[in-house]
Each structure stands twice: as structure tokens, then as C-alpha cells.
Amino acid sequence: EVQLVESGGVLVQPGGSLRLSCAASGFTFRTYAMTWVRQPPGKGLEWVSSIDTGSDDTYYADSVQGRFTISRDNSKNTVYLRMNSLRAEDTAVYYCAKGGISTTGLDYWGQGTLVSVSS
Amino acid sequence: QSVLTQPPSVSAAPGQKVTISCSGSSSNIGNNYISWYQQLPGAAPKLLIYENNKRPSGIPDRFSGSKSDTSATLGITGLQTGDEAIYYCGTWDSSLSAGVFGGGTKLSVL
Numbered sequence: 001e002v003q004l005v006e007s008g009g010v011l012v013q014p015g016g017s018l019r020l021s022c023a024a025s026g027f028t029f030r031t032y033a034m035t036w037v038r039q040p041p042g043k044g045l046e047w048v049s050s051i052d053t054g055s056d057d058t059y060y061a062d063s064v065q066g067r068f069t070i071s072r073d074n075s076k077n078t079v080y081l082r083m084n085s086l087r088a089e090d091t092a093v094y095y096c097a098k099g100g101i102s103t104t105g106l107d108y109w110g111q112g113t114l115v116s117v118s119s
Numbered sequence: 120q121s122v123l124t125q126p127p128s129v130s131a132a133p134g135q136k137v138t139i140s141c142s143g144s145s146s147n148i149g150n151n152y153i154s155w156y157q158q159l160p161g162a163a164p165k166l167l168i169y170e171n172n173k174r175p176s177g178i179p180d181r182f183s184g185s186k187s188d189t190s191a192t193l194g195i196t197g198l199q200t201g202d203e204a205i206y207y208c209g210t211w212d213s214s215l216s217a218g219v220f221g222g223g224t225k226l227s228v229l
Contacts, residue, residue, distance in 0.1 A: 035218065037164075044121070045156070045164065045207050047218030061217050095163055101218040102211035105154035105169025112163055 002026040002108045004096045009113030012086055016117070020081040022096030022110055030074040033100040036081050038092035039112075046092070049081065050100060064090075086117045122147060123208055123221035130227040131198055139193040139224045141208035147219055149189040151211040155182075158223075159204045167206075168193065198228050 008020040022034070035050040049060045049070040058070050069082040079096060093114050097106035124142040131137040141153065155168040166175055168184035171191065183194040191208055208221040 037220075044205075044223040045158075045209070045220045047209065047220055050218060059216055059218075062215070100211070101154060101209045102151040105152075105166045105175070106156070106164070106209070107166045107169070107175055109163040109165070 002098065004098060004108055004110035006094065006096050006110040006113040009094060009115045011116045011118065013119050014087060014117055016086050018083045018086065018115060020083065020094055020096075020113060020115070022079045022081075024077045024079070024096075024098070027098065027108075029077040032098055033103065034070075034072060034079040035097045035099065035101060035106055036070060036079075037095045037097055037106070037109075038090075038115075039095070040089075040092040047101060048094070051079065083115070086115075088117050091115060091117045121222040122212060122215070122219040123210070125206075125208060125221035125224045127222070128225045128227065130229050132229055133198050133200060135198050136194065136196045137198060137226065139195075139206050139208075139226070141191045141193070141221050143189050143191075143210065143219075145189055146214035147189075147210050147212040148186065148191055150213060153184070153186055153191045153208055153210045155184055155191075155193045156207045156209065157202075157204045158207065164207065195226070200228050202226060203228050 036048040051070045067085045072079045093112040096110040098108040152170045156164040158164045171186040172184040205223045
């Protein structure tokens with residue numbers, strides 16, 4: 001059974017930093033791209049970032065480019081999202097998803113972790 | 120504003136058919152596969168359609184997808200009250216080098 005478990009979401013002050021983790025199990029992690037998607041309270045989905053199987057290619061939404069960094073550790077079956085210079089508009093539930101949005105589709109999602117940016 | 124345009128809401132009666140449109144451009148839908156997601160209240164999104172028209176294992180054939188030029192459509196037949204959810208389209212945008220979602224369409228089964 002495929003499982004994705006996000007962690008690391010907390011209340012943080014504007015300008016602060018945070019690292020989200022997503023622990024994967026139930027599939028051959030190293031052979032799949034991974035994606036982060038966020039959803040602000042009461043709003044729609046926003047694609048945030050994706051990483052290929054070997055970490056050679058990473059992609060970011062304009063809204064987070066230069067502030068967020070996606071990475072993965074295939075030995076630990078975990079994907080990370082390092083978030084710096086956090087802003088109020090980064091407040092959202094952050095989902096980890098298996099796959100790429102236009103290749104395999106995002107076929108499994110975690111339960112999400114809430115990041116709140118507020119003073 | 121989203122790169123992909125979806126109607127905010129659609130509605131139909133139980134047992135009927137509904138379609139949800141997703142409009143984009145040559146840099147996204149026109150040259151990349153599209154996927155569709157269902158988000159029930161309080162839940163994570165769920166993949167319904169990938170590669171324009173393929174259904175993952177376990178998704179009933181009441182759900183279908185199609186694509187034409189720079190637009191895509193999700194079709195749902197035999198509507199059930201359990202289909203009430205928000206539906207999102209998503210794809211890659213080659214100009215942005217980023218993924219994009221539509222704004223979401225709320226389906227009401229009246």
C-alpha cells in the first residue's frame with residue numbers, strides 16, 4: 001500500500017524558515033518524480049515544486065522560486081521542502097504527491113501538513 | 120487568476136451527466152498531458168484521469184477525459200450524491216517550466 005506522510009508544518013513568523021518532510025512507502029521511491037502542492041485555507045490547489053528521480057532536475061512555481069528548495073533522499077525514501085523567507089501568503093496545507101502532474105499524474109497524495117505564517 | 124480556466128460551478132440531477140471544461144493554451148494543455156483530480160470536503164485530492172483520458176485502477180468508467188487542442192473536458196455520467204466535490208484540472212506549462220492547476224469546479228448533485 002502506497003503511503004505518503006508529511007510532517008513539519010507549524011506556526012512560524014513572517015521571514016522565518018521551515019523544512020517539510022514527506023516519508024514514502026509502498027512503492028519504489030527512487031523511480032518516481034515527487035511533487036509538492038499547497039492549498040491556502042478555503043482556496044484552490046497550487047502546484048509548488050517537483051523533483052525528478054535523481055534530483056538532477058527541480059522545478060518551482062514563480063511564487064516560491066528563490067525561497068523554497070525541494071530535495072530528496074532516496075536512501076530514506078523521503079522528499080523535503082525547505083522554505084525560507086516565509087510570507088503570510090505561504091499559509092496553506094502542503095501536500096506531498098507521487099509522480100509528475102503531466103506525466104504519470106499525481107496518483108497518490110499525503111494527508112497534508114498545515115503551515116501557518118503569522119506574527 | 121489561474122493559468123487554466125474552469126467554470127466555478129456546475130450542477131446536475133442524480134443519474135444525469137455533467138461535463139467540466141478546462142481551457143488553456145499551447146504552452147500547457149496544447150502540448151502536455153492533462154490530469155484531473157477530485158477533492159471531497161476535508162480530504163486530499165484524488166487522481167481521476169491522467170494522460171488526458173486514462174483512468175487509474177479503481178476509478179469507475181463513469182469518469183472520462185478528453186482533450187482537443189488547448190482545451191480538455193472531464194465527463195461524469197450516472198451522477199451520484201457522493202460525486203459532490205471540487206474538481207481540478209492540472210498540467211505542465213512548458214513556458215513557465217512549472218505545473219499549473221485550474222481554479223477548480225464545484226459540482227453539485229441536486
